[in-house]
Amino acid sequence: MTDSPTEKPKSSATALSTTEREQGTQFAPKFDSAGLLSAIVIDSESKDVLVLAFMNEKALAKTRATGKVHFWSRSRSSLWLKGETSGNYLMVEEIWVDCDQDALVIHATPAGPTCHTGAQSCFYRKLDLAAADPAALVKVKT
Numbered sequence: 001m002t003d004s005p006t007e008k009p010k011s012s013a014t015a016l017s018t019t020e021r022e023q024g025t026q027f028a029p030k031f032d033s034a035g036l037l038s039a040i041v042i043d044s045e046s047k048d049v050l051v052l053a054f055m056n057e058k059a060l061a062k063t064r065a066t067g068k069v070h071f072w073s074r075s076r077s078s079l080w081l082k083g084e085t086s087g088n089y090l091m092v093e094e095i096w097v098d099c100d101q102d103a104l105v106i107h108a109t110p111a112g113p114t115c116h117t118g119a120q121s122c123f124y125r126k127l128d129l130a131a132a133d134p135a136a137l138v139k140v141k142t
Contacts, residue, residue: 022099029060030102036072037102041082041114043121044093044107048142050114051082051090051122055104067092069108088112 016028031037036054043050053071055063059079062070069090073080083089090108097104115122121142128136 021101027097028101029057029097029104030100031057032102036074037104039069039071039104039106041069041090041106041108044109048121049123050108050110050120053080053082060104063092063106064095069106082114083111086112088114090114 016024016026020026021028021030029037035056037060038052039055040052041050042048054074055070056072056079059070059072062068062079062081069082069092071080071082072078081089089111090106091111092106092108094107095104096107110120113120115124117124119142124139124142125137126140128138
């Protein structure tokens with residue numbers, strides 16, 4: 001496994017046909033050219049979206065092995081265990097895979113607020129589509 005997302009993941013993903021990838025039963029994650037795939041984490045009970053981040057092969061393997069969500073931090077170029085400093089871990093309940101296996105939806109139980117700002121979810125604002133200012137944001141309850 002690789003720590004750097006720029007190293008090519010060692011995977012059988014390229015060996016699958018499109019039909020096998022989209023209709024089959026073999027998990028073969030398709031990492032992008034940077035060695036990453038998108039991971040959306042939702043609260044397994046409320047179904048609220050908590051965070052969108054990225055995983056490399058090692059983050060995915062650690063998540064599966066420990067039951068705690070790990071990500072690849074693009075800004076720090078390092079593996080990141082969500083909750084490592086706050087104690088607000090995301091405990092994995094299920095991992096869903098999209099049709100072409102390049103994105104995940106992780107159903108998790110949060111141990112506290114997910115966002116580094118202290119908000120329950122990283123998605124605590126929305127665009128105000130009715131505002132005169134097209135850049136106006138409105139806080140939402142999370």
